[in-house]
Amino acid sequence: MATKSNGTRMITVGELSRVEGEGALMIQLEGERVVDVQLRIFEPPRLFESMLRGRAASEAPDITSRICGICPVAYQMSACHAIERALGVHCDGALRDLRRLLYCGEWIESHVLHMTMLHAPDFVGVPDVMTLSERYPERIQGALQMKKTGNAIVTSLGGREIHPINVKVGGFYRAPHREELRRLLPDLKAALEEAERLLDWCAQFDFPTLDREVEYVALRHPDEYPMNEGRIASSRGLDIDPMDYEDHFVEEQVPHSTALHAKIVGRGPYVCGPQARFALNAERLSPRAKAAAERVGLRPGYIDPFRSILVRGVEVIYALDEAIRIIEEYRPPSASSVDTPPRAGRGAAATEAPRGILYHRYDIDPEASILEAKIVPPTSQNQPSIEDDLRTIAPTLAALPHNDARARAEHAIRNYDPCISCATHFLRLSIERR
Amino acid sequence: MARTVATPCIVGIGQRYAGDDGVGREVVRELSASGIPAQGVDDGAGLLNILMGGAGPVLVIDAVVGGGKPGTIHVLRRDAFDAAFRPVSSHGIGVLEAIDLATRFNPALTVTVVGISIDPPSSLGEGLSREVAASVTEAAECVRALLPFQASVMTLDWSSGA
Numbered sequence: 273m274a275t276k277s278n279g280t281r282m283i284t285v286g287e288l289s290r291v292e293g294e295g296a297l298m299i300q301l302e303g304e305r306v307v308d309v310q311l312r313i314f315e316p317p318r319l320f321e322s323m324l325r326g327r328a329a330s331e332a333p334d335i336t337s338r339i340c341g342i343c344p345v346a347y348q349m350s351a352c353h354a355i356e357r358a359l360g361v362h363c364d365g366a367l368r369d370l371r372r373l374l375y376c377g378e379w380i381e382s383h384v385l386h387m388t389m390l391h392a393p394d395f396v397g398v399p400d401v402m403t404l405s406e407r408y409p410e411r412i413q414g415a416l417q418m419k420k421t422g423n424a425i426v427t428s429l430g431g432r433e434i435h436p437i438n439v440k441v442g443g444f445y446r447a448p449h450r451e452e453l454r455r456l457l458p459d460l461k462a463a464l465e466e467a468e469r470l471l472d473w474c475a476q477f478d479f480p481t482l483d484r485e486v487e488y489v490a491l492r493h494p495d496e497y498p499m500n501e502g503r504i505a506s507s508r509g510l511d512i513d514p515m516d517y518e519d520h521f522v523e524e525q526v527p528h529s530t531a532l533h534a535k536i537v538g539r540g541p542y543v544c545g546p547q548a549r550f551a552l553n554a555e556r557l558s559p560r561a562k563a564a565a566e567r568v569g570l571r572p573g574y575i576d577p578f579r580s581i582l583v584r585g586v587e588v589i590y591a592l593d594e595a596i597r598i599i600e601e602y603r604p605p606s607a608s609s610v611d612t613p614p615r616a617g618r619g620a621a622a623t624e625a626p627r628g629i630l631y632h633r634y635d636i637d638p639e640a641s642i643l644e645a646k647i648v649p650p651t652s653q654n655q656p657s658i659e660d661d662l663r664t665i666a667p668t669l670a671a672l673p674h675n676d677a678r679a680r681a682e683h684a685i686r687n688y689d690p691c692i693s694c695a696t697h698f699l700r701l702s703i704e705r706r
Numbered sequence: 707m708a709r710t711v712a713t714p715c716i717v718g719i720g721q722r723y724a725g726d727d728g729v730g731r732e733v734v735r736e737l738s739a740s741g742i743p744a745q746g747v748d749d750g751a752g753l754l755n756i757l758m759g760g761a762g763p764v765l766v767i768d769a770v771v772g773g774g775k776p777g778t779i780h781v782l783r784r785d786a787f788d789a790a791f792r793p794v795s796s797h798g799i800g801v802l803e804a805i806d807l808a809t810r811f812n813p814a815l816t817v818t819v820v821g822i823s824i825d826p827p828s829s830l831g832e833g834l835s836r837e838v839a840a841s842v843t844e845a846a847e848c849v850r851a852l853l854p855f856q857a858s859v860m861t862l863d864w865s866s867g868a
Binding site for chain 1: 721722723747748749751752754755758759799803806807810811831832
């Protein structure tokens, strides 16, 4: 902590660890009054938007999957759906189920990694997962096994563990045989039991509290907990086709960050991700996931962001449950993909990345080359809400010693599992006090 | 005493759209072109997936910050990282965390790192700098030279000083 000659006190915290990347955070306080909160982030997807111009639309799923090593499936799925919409084609039946199964694999991998390796250390009060693994070896070992199970789904469908190469616009290059998928069932069922234990372990944490008004935004589908498809809905009545996203959401440049801040037109910040999905879709969870949510005290409505780890735990249970269901009912499709004849058009789609809505829009020419691309990652959408959360807890931070303030601020940011490879780089935190 | 010789798993780490950070993948490309099986991942989380896949020797190729001018090649022990080298990772689960976590639960795992010095990446973009690109062939040679060594003394952990 440093005191400036003008009476301002500054706390410099250095790089934020255990977030998917790095960025910078500045909190300025006058007594307990918050003067300013700035989360500074760098946003690679904007570079990818320009990189995509002139490329074949069929390349978009592979190129955009490189934006993030944690959620490549989300980028592939949003790209595929958006381009298919532009081309006027649609995947259904077994192809649709396989995409959903692939997404289950990514949710399992990403959520388990965040819960146990990045977020749980905040609650236990240890610096990192290595220290956590010394205290709770059975939980971390179990988590690694669960993550491996998610990897196995992605490998079986995507052709390899990261950056699946089997996904294409129109479906897959090759559809798996029934037996290939059924081999995953024993591990998935064992992982489901472990997921229940992980959730119950997390439910025993001592949760800080944060209570404020928020608007949740998530996909909503009439029949299922959303992953690949659905309308974009909000807790305050928004209900739109993803093609209309840009009429209802605006991205604003802020001076302190290269990332754009997404807001609802005429209303302001919103929250996307597990809390929003659960708040808007809890009744569409499987019976087992629904029971788990009730057991740990989650109810639709406002969900304290410090309890987002519990929602992720419920979604892991759901993803495992759903993966088992899809595999047990799977019958290989007659063709591994649908035809995608080129044509000019515009297509937009949103899918539910582990961290929230991932929006893609493509304008393509008659030869199906990309004229313009737009990508809005979930972390950009949550960034204004993360700042609002920090404003809300800033008086608490002001009263804490430097190290505790840093830990609580980082914890609050990690509530959103921000993916800095998607939206930020180099996070350093400073708190100015006057 | 006779010893079972295992084929090392070779993993190159790097993000191909993040400039010199992608050098590990370029070395993998060169090795693969010469018939040596190797795979690329973006980050520590991807490496963790592979390390959790089995035991045996693993040879990791990654960009490192520190350790001399860009393009300098090092064969590193685990403890060398804390002092002089910082693996380049834009993710919460870094390369070292992935290795430490995997070896904690799988002590039979042995990992050797071939590090290639780069300047800290400041922007995204395709392609390597001239200095780092010039080191790719040498790094691939270094990996080839390590292969019989790695396979025949597979119980050695964190070999150093190529």
